[in-house]
Amino acid sequence: MNSNQHSATQSVNKTEIKHTTCAYCGVGCGIKAEVNPAKRTVNVIGSDQHPANYGRLCSKGSALGHTISTDGRLLEPEINGQQVDWNTALDTVANGFSDIIKQHGPDAVAFYVSGQLLTEDYYVANKLMKGYIGSGNIDTNSRLCMSSSVVGHKRAFGLDTVPGCYDDFQQAELITLVGSNTAWCHPVLFQRIKQYKQDNPNVKIVVIDPRKTQTCDIADLHIPLNLGTDVWLFNGLLNALNEQNKVNHEYLDQHCQGFENSLQAAQASSGNLNALADTLGVPAQDLQTFFDLFCQTEKSITLYSQGVNQSSSGTDKVNSILNCHLATGRIGKPGMGPFSMTGQPNAMGGREVGGLANTLAAHMDFNDDSIDRVQRFWDAPNMATQPGLMAVDMFDAIDEGKIKAVWVMATNPVVSLPNADKVKAALEKCDLVVVSDCIADTDTARLANVKLPATGWSEKDGTVTNSERRISRQRGLFEKAGNAQHDWWIINEVAKRMGFDSGFNHTNQADIFREHAALSAFENSDAEGHRLRDFDLSNLQTLSDEDYETFEPIQWPINAEFPEGRDRFFSQGGFFTPNRKANLLGITPKLPVNLPTNDYPLRLNTGRIRDQWHTMTRTALASQLNQHISEPFVEINTENAKQLNIQANDIVSVKSKWGEMLGRVVINENCKPDTLFAPMHWTQVLSKQGRINTVVNPEVDPFSKQPESKHTPVNVSQFSAQWHGFVLSRHTTAWPEVDYIVSAKGKQHNRLELVHGTALNNPTQTMLAWLGFDNEQQVSEQGLELLSYQDAESGLYRLALINEQGALQAVTMIAPHQNLPERTWLAAQFEKESLNKRARNALLSGYAPAGEDIGRIVCACFSVGEKTIEAAVKSGCCSAEAVGDQLKAGTNCGSCVPEIKEIIGQMDLGT
Ligand code: SF4
Numbered sequence: 019m020n021s022n023q024h025s026a027t028q029s030v031n032k033t034e035i036k037h038t039t040c041a042y043c044g045v046g047c048g049i050k051a052e053v054n055p056a057k058r059t060v061n062v063i064g065s066d067q068h069p070a071n072y073g074r075l076c077s078k079g080s081a082l083g084h085t086i087s088t089d090g091r092l093l094e095p096e097i098n099g100q101q102v103d104w105n106t107a108l109d110t111v112a113n114g115f116s117d118i119i120k121q122h123g124p125d126a127v128a129f130y131v132s133g134q135l136l137t138e139d140y141y142v143a144n145k146l147m148k149g150y151i152g153s154g155n156i157d158t159n160s161r162l163c164m165s166s167s168v169v170g171h172k173r174a175f176g177l178d179t180v181p182g183c184y185d186d187f188q189q190a191e192l193i194t195l196v197g198s199n200t201a202w203c204h205p206v207l208f209q210r211i212k213q214y215k216q217d218n219p220n221v222k223i224v225v226i227d228p229r230k231t232q233t234c235d236i237a238d239l240h241i242p243l244n245l246g247t248d249v250w251l252f253n254g255l256l257n258a259l260n261e262q263n264k265v266n267h268e269y270l271d272q273h274c275q276g277f278e279n280s281l282q283a284a285q286a287s288s289g290n291l292n293a294l295a296d297t298l299g300v301p302a303q304d305l306q307t308f309f310d311l312f313c314q315t316e317k318s319i320t321l322y323s324q325g326v327n328q329s330s331s332g333t334d335k336v337n338s339i340l341n342c343h344l345a346t347g348r349i350g351k352p353g354m355g356p357f358s359m360t361g362q363p364n365a366m367g368g369r370e371v372g373g374l375a376n377t378l379a380a381h382m383d384f385n386d387d388s389i390d391r392v393q394r395f396w397d398a399p400n401m402a403t404q405p406g407l408m409a410v411d412m413f414d415a416i417d418e419g420k421i422k423a424v425w426v427m428a429t430n431p432v433v434s435l436p437n438a439d440k441v442k443a444a445l446e447k448c449d450l451v452v453v454s455d456c457i458a459d460t461d462t463a464r465l466a467n468v469k470l471p472a473t474g475w476s477e478k479d480g481t482v483t484n485s486e487r488r489i490s491r492q493r494g495l496f497e498k499a500g501n502a503q504h505d506w507w508i509i510n511e512v513a514k515r516m517g518f519d520s521g522f523n524h525t526n527q528a529d530i531f532r533e534h535a536a537l538s539a540f541e542n543s544d545a546e547g548h549r550l551r552d553f554d555l556s557n558l559q560t561l562s563d564e565d566y567e568t569f570e571p572i573q574w575p576i577n578a579e580f581p582e583g584r585d586r587f588f589s590q591g592g593f594f595t596p597n598r599k600a601n602l603l604g605i606t607p608k609l610p611v612n613l614p615t616n617d618y619p620l621r622l623n624t625g626r627i628r629d630q631w632h633t634m635t636r637t638a639l640a641s642q643l644n645q646h647i648s649e650p651f652v653e654i655n656t657e658n659a660k661q662l663n664i665q666a667n668d669i670v671s672v673k674s675k676w677g678e679m680l681g682r683v684v685i686n687e688n689c690k691p692d693t694l695f696a697p698m699h700w701t702q703v704l705s706k707q708g709r710i711n712t713v714v715n716p717e718v719d720p721f722s723k724q725p726e727s728k729h730t731p732v733n734v735s736q737f738s739a740q741w742h743g744f745v746l747s748r749h750t751t752a753w754p755e756v757d758y759i760v761s762a763k764g765k766q767h768n769r770l771e772l773v774h775g776t777a778l779n780n781p782t783q784t785m786l787a788w789l790g791f792d793n794e795q796q797v798s799e800q801g802l803e804l805l806s807y808q809d810a811e812s813g814l815y816r817l818a819l820i821n822e823q824g825a826l827q828a829v830t831m832i833a834p835h836q837n838l839p840e841r842t843w844l845a846a847q848f849e850k851e852s853l854n855k856r857a858r859n860a861l862l863s864g865y866a867p868a869g870e871d872i873g874r875i876v877c878a879c880f881s882v883g884e885k886t887i888e889a890a891v892k893s894g895c896c897s898a899e900a901v902g903d904q905l906k907a908g909t910n911c912g913s914c915v916p917e918i919k920e921i922i923g924q925m926d927l928g929t
Contacts, residue, residue, distance in 0.1 A: 046484025093500025133362025154406025170336025197325015269347030273591030
């Protein structure tokens with residue numbers, strides 16, 4: 019090797035370490051990335067320095083390196099499907115918005131943005147809409163996640179302040195998790211809590227959730243309250259605190275107001291214990307146990323999440339929780355406090371900049387003083403003077419033609435908003451739909467007039483804030499892909515083309531961050547020197563580019579009083595209300611607005627699964643994340659399944675007044691009778707009818723306008739299938755014309771699950787067509803060997819294609835029932851260069867060769883299947899730890915440990 023070759027090899031293999039932040043949930047884990055810029059590859063591990071995760075990552079975070087391919091990326095701007103240059107695209111957007119504003123006024127346009135944006139992106143988007151266009155019509159998908167918490171905080175504390183920090187979970191003696199499947203939705207925080215509980219067995223954990231979820235694995239007590247009854251529960255708790263003399267009158271007298279009022283409302287709704295237990299649908303004894311635990315445990319923390327927020331009374335639920343903590347003074351002290359867990363990586367950053375339509379900027383609202391202050395700071399020519407339309411109302415206004423141009427940034431509302439078909443129809447008729455995204459094909463991008471290629475996680479560079487107010491850097495690992503640009507740059511360029519040069523001349527993201535910090539500090543103290551606003555980054559206003567580059571995670575505020583950041587608020591009061599006192603509110607509980615009827619007798623609850631993120635545009639790119647659960651499903655109680663004559667794995671139709679979806683049935687006792695659960699993730703890009711939000715009602719909380727995603731009256735019925743089938747293929751195949759299709763990426767293959775309501779005329783011919791061939795001759799002309807099996811009487815048809823080297827190219831099977839061969843072994847055959855005789859013989863038999871069938875994947879990190887775990891249990895591994903020792907399953911992110919325990923439990927019971 020000559021010296022030139024040597025140095026070329028060195029530069030190709032040269033890696034560098036960068037510290038960044040995970041792209042997904044609100045835990046905000048730090049990542050240590052080993053980057054190879056030349057090969058554009060990255061290995062990620064948890065950063066052991068980051069205070070959110072101390073080295074841990076969950077399955078989603080661990081797979082980030084598998085989501086960065088440029089395949090499927092949007093790499094060039096497009097107008098009506100035609101590639102254009104940036105100038106043309108930016109001019110089209112700017113002129114389109116300007117023309118509509120000129121003709122119809124500023125409220126005829128809107129931005130719908132995302133908790134996936136970085137704070138710097140968010141800041142300029144908000145500034146453009148509220149300060150320069152002159153409308154409040156910018157709302158974020160965080161509306162769907164935690165806007166009820168924002169309003170709850172503001173009603174109680176004066177401002178949207180999260181009082182505590184993650185360390186509180188490792189100092190508490192009672193941890194109550196409300197409306198949160200922490201194990202799957204915030205896995206690293208769950209792992210921290212779990213470890214703490216293991217080290218401190220006396221710590222009690224209570225899970226309050228209508229469903230039995232994986233989070234219950236560590237619970238001492240699970241309270242499966244009826245959907246929507248949380249306020250009754252926390253009013254009951256406030257009443258119990260009073261009766262057991264646990265109210266902290268000293269704290270209340272000094273720092274709060276409204277206690278009597280809140281207690282009166284609590285007493286009016288609580289009744290006696292048995293009546294309350296009846297309302298909640300839980301045993302009275304369990305309720306008493308929880309009340310006693312809470313009353314007797316000073317160091318008590320209450321985490322709540324979407325199960326509380328996503329409700330037509332979400333804000334009231336939040337305040338009923340805050341009431342109990344304020345009444346006991348258990349707030350802002352180590353191990354104590356209410357804690358709102360956000361869904362997205364930068365939901366908090368969006369709150370800080372004012373990305374919600376009903377906030378202005380930097381934790382200021384639409385009041386005269388703040389409007390004037392922000393106008394002067396921005397030197398804004400067209401300052402918005404009132405809140406804009408919030409998510410559901412915004413898309414209704416698009417549907418009604420009141421909003422004529424919308425710019426959707428880094429989100430997929432056609433999948434994630436309730437009444438999703440109406441959202442789709444609204445965008446179809448909107449005059450101008452602009453979508454900025456890093457992914458080319460999303461349900462929303464399919465409706466765009468203009469598509470703008472944005473940088474993805476591995477290229478974006480800026481800051482995010484996690485659920486405990488900790489600001490971290492997300493650092494670009496690679497050069498921008500193709501012609502993609504940062505969101506802040508795109509927004510600034512459009513602003514300048516709209517004639518707003520002066521406000522959008524930032525030279526880089528650090529420049530925007532300094533302005534954001536300066537706004538937070540601007541006129542932020544009263545005559546006595548009290549901070550007027552909690553959100554204060556005054557010490558960061560003059561941060562140099564170098565300091566921004568090396569910025570270490572820190573919790574805001576960061577100012578003269580708290581130069582190293584602040585972990586907790588309010589232990590000594592100091593709320594952000596006019597008299598600095600917190601408000602306890604009298605809360606009268608309300609049932610969900612849409613209640614079951616004869617036509618729609620069941621209640622649908624929606625949520626997330628362990629290995630997918632939001633609308634799967636990125637997590638579905640990592641094949642290992644598609645293994646655990648690969649189809650949209652509907653979880654139903656055994657009793658209801660029996661009544662409806664539904665069997666496990668059937669396809670069912672879930673219908674509401676708003677729409678219909680098809681999903682595969684899972685039958686268990688996790689849901690209470692007459693309730694269902696379905697995941698929110700599947701899209702039309704990945705499934706024909708798997709979007710659950712087509713079914714979900716668009717009812718919203720009156721204060722926060724957060725949709726009621728956890729409660730929709732529905733009916734469910736078996737889909738009358740004539741056959742079930744699947745295609746596993748090395749090459750992408752077109753979707754056949756059938757009723758149920760779900761697509762998933764696997765290792766070196768793609769998978770289609772198929773179900774249809776009418777019989778196939780010529781099954782073998784049809785299956786060949788699915789693989790792209792008109793007849794068998796075409797197969798042999800391409801040098802492929804066709805293996806086939808058919809049993810017409812039983813309706814079983816199976817085909818496989820093998821190339822000249824003996825490698826599997828495709829396998830497809832159909833049957834009149836859903837009990838088709840397990841796909842895991844078949845999928846694994848695509849990773850082999852050539853099939854051996856044993857594998858060839860087994861291919862169409864329906865059975866993996868003895869000892870090779872690992873079953874459905876349970877541990878995504880190490881691809882360990884259910885049957886392998888069962889075999890380990892049979893061989894004497896009687897605990898999840900023992901299974902982990904033998905198979906490694908559950909030893910990386912730990913998210914599958916509850917399921918491993920379940921398998922062990924079922925085997926113990928002999929079921
Ligand atoms: Fe990412 Fe998982 Fe951490 Fe959430 S818990 S930030 S998804 S690694």
